[in-house]
Amino acid sequence: MALFQDGVILLEPDGKIRLIDSDAAEILGLTPETVAGQLLSEIWPEPALHKLQQQLAEGKPQAESEFVSTALKKQKTLSLRLGPLPASETPGQLLLVRDLTAVRRLETIERDFITNVSHELRTPLTSIKMAAESLQMGAIANEKLKARFLSNIQREADRLTRLLNELLVLSNVSGAETPLHLSSFELAGLVEDVMSTMTPHARVNDIELVCEAPDSLPEMLADRDRLLQVLINLVDNAIKCNRPNGSVTLRAATEGETVIFQVVDTGIGIPSLDLPRIFDRFFRVDKARSRVTGGTGLGLSLVKDIVESHSGTIDVESTINVGTTFTMRLPLKTPVEADDDTA
Numbered sequence: 437m438a439l440f441q442d443g444v445i446l447l448e449p450d451g452k453i454r455l456i457d458s459d460a461a462e463i464l465g466l467t468p469e470t471v472a473g474q475l476l477s478e479i480w481p482e483p484a485l486h487k488l489q490q491q492l493a494e495g496k497p498q499a500e501s502e503f504v505s506t507a508l509k510k511q512k513t514l515s516l517r518l519g520p521l522p523a524s525e526t527p528g529q530l531l532l533v534r535d536l537t538a539v540r541r542l543e544t545i546e547r548d549f550i551t552n553v554s555h556e557l558r559t560p561l562t563s564i565k566m567a568a569e570s571l572q573m574g575a576i577a578n579e580k581l582k583a584r585f586l587s588n589i590q591r592e593a594d595r596l597t598r599l600l601n602e603l604l605v606l607s608n609v610s611g612a613e614t615p616l617h618l619s620s621f622e623l624a625g626l627v628e629d630v631m632s633t634m635t636p637h638a639r640v641n642d643i644e645l646v647c648e649a650p651d652s653l654p655e656m657l658a659d660r661d662r663l664l665q666v667l668i669n670l671v672d673n674a675i676k677c678n679r680p681n682g683s684v685t686l687r688a689a690t691e692g693e694t695v696i697f698q699v700v701d702t703g704i705g706i707p708s709l710d711l712p713r714i715f716d717r718f719f720r721v722d723k724a725r726s727r728v729t730g731g732t733g734l735g736l737s738l739v740k741d742i743v744e745s746h747s748g749t750i751d752v753e754s755t756i757n758v759g760t761t762f763t764m765r766l767p768l769k770t771p772v773e774a775d776d777d778t779a
Contacts, residue, residue, distance in 0.1 A: 440536050446521070447529040451475050451489060454528060463535045465509055476531075482507040488518040492529065502536065513540045557599065560592035567592075591636055598672070601665060616659040616745055618770055623653035623695060626660060627688050630667045634675070638684060643675050649688040656695060657769040662742045667697065669735045670762050674701035677760070690768065697764040705756035714752065715740040746770045 443460025447453060453471050461468045464480055471479055477486060484503045491499035498519035505514050515534040522530065567585040575581040631647050638645035667686070674684040678701050687698040706714060715736050743750045748766035 440534055440539050443533040443535075445476065445531040445533065447476060447531055449527045449529070451477055451529075460531075460533045463512070463514070463533050480507060484514075485516060485518075488516055492518055492520075512537045553599075553603070557596070560595045563592045564589050587636055591640070594633065598665070598668065616662060616770065618657055618659055618772070620655050620657050621660045623656050623688060623690075624649070626656075626664060626667070627653070627686065629664060630671060630686060633668055634671045637672065638675050641675050641678070642680050643678050644681075644683040645671070645675075646683060646685040647688075648685055653688060653695075654690060654768060656766075658746055658766065659742075659770070663746075663766075666739050666742050666764070667699070669739055670699040670764075673735065674699050674703065674760070674762075677701065678703040693768050695766050695768055697766075699762045700759065701761075702759045705758055706752070706754040706760055707756065708754075711752060711754060715750075 441459055441463060443463050444455075444457045445453060445460050446455040452473055452475050456466065456468050456471060458468060460466075461471070466479065477489070482505055484501050484505070488499040488501055498517065500515070500517040502513070502515045505512050513536045515532075515536055517532040517534075519530055521528045567588045570585050571582065575585055627647060627649055631645065635645050671684060671686060678684060682702040684702075685698075685700040687696075687700065689696050740750055743764055743766065746766050747770060748764060750762060750764045752760065752762050754760040
């Protein structure tokens with residue numbers, strides 16, 4: 437799909453439409469058959485167009501402008517170029533219309549992404565540097581302080597690892613399916629790994645991390661590393677978007693040949709308008725709402741990719757100032773065709 441769309445409109449000297457092609461009509465939301473002979477400025481009262489026509493009337497050989505049009509049913513970023521008909525004996529004007537909405541949106545996403553990644557890298561690196569300096573300055577002799585600073589270094593190193601894993605997956609995704617490496621493993625061990633990894637993070641943020649799972653869970657055939665990444669991402673988000681002294685609950689259960697994971701928090705919730713987009717790549721719920729600013733906007737997109745690659749589903753329910761629940765359903769045995777290594 438093209439990032440931008442070009443259209444052409446031929447105008448009479450007085451501004452009436454002589455001819456409009458289908459692309460220009462689509463950009464402006466017009467019907468070519470019904471607008472011929474009408475004043476373009478009347479059916480599309482765009483101030484930027486009026487300025488271009490004024491510049492041409494004042495003797496300027498060509499006029500162009502890029503702007504965000506609010507005179508359309510849907511807001512768009514457009515580029516207009518207006519000039520006399522070239523090499524024509526019939527007087528008139530040629531208007532080139534280009535829809536740059538997608539291009540400008542991608543540029544904004546790229547800028548935000550670079551800013552977000554820079555911030556995410558800087559924060560743990562700063563924490564690691566401060567902890568290391570404290571140890572060098574004598575804290576290593578104090579067993580309590582040493583344990584605290586070493587724990588900080590480990591936690592921030594884990595945070596960097598998760599971020600880099602997201603970036604590595606992104607470099608490989610580009611519309612391709614997430615590759616899986618299937619193996620059999622104990623579900624109970626997976627849940628224990630999530631709890632042991634995230635408990636220090638929850639404690640530092642004054643969040644109670646709770647596990648609700650039966651005493652015995654069956655084996656699962658799946659990509660263990662990927663599912664660990666998914667659960668850690670969901671729990672991490674639940675901790676970051678929680679309230680002081682809140683709680684995060686990780687649930688695991690089975691129904692027949694399906695395993696159900698739930699991550700439930702008592703946090704700030706997600707606005708209903710944002711819910712349909714939270715799994716979109718680079719989309720971030722208003723960062724001002726998060727207790728810990730940051731995030732690349734990749735996490736939940738990658739979560740969905742991984743879950744769907746396992747032939748599973750993920751859903752979310754949320755209530756503002758009450759909390760959010762992510763529910764993930766996966767087959768206990770991932771279809772073998774999902775494993776690229778079996779090809």
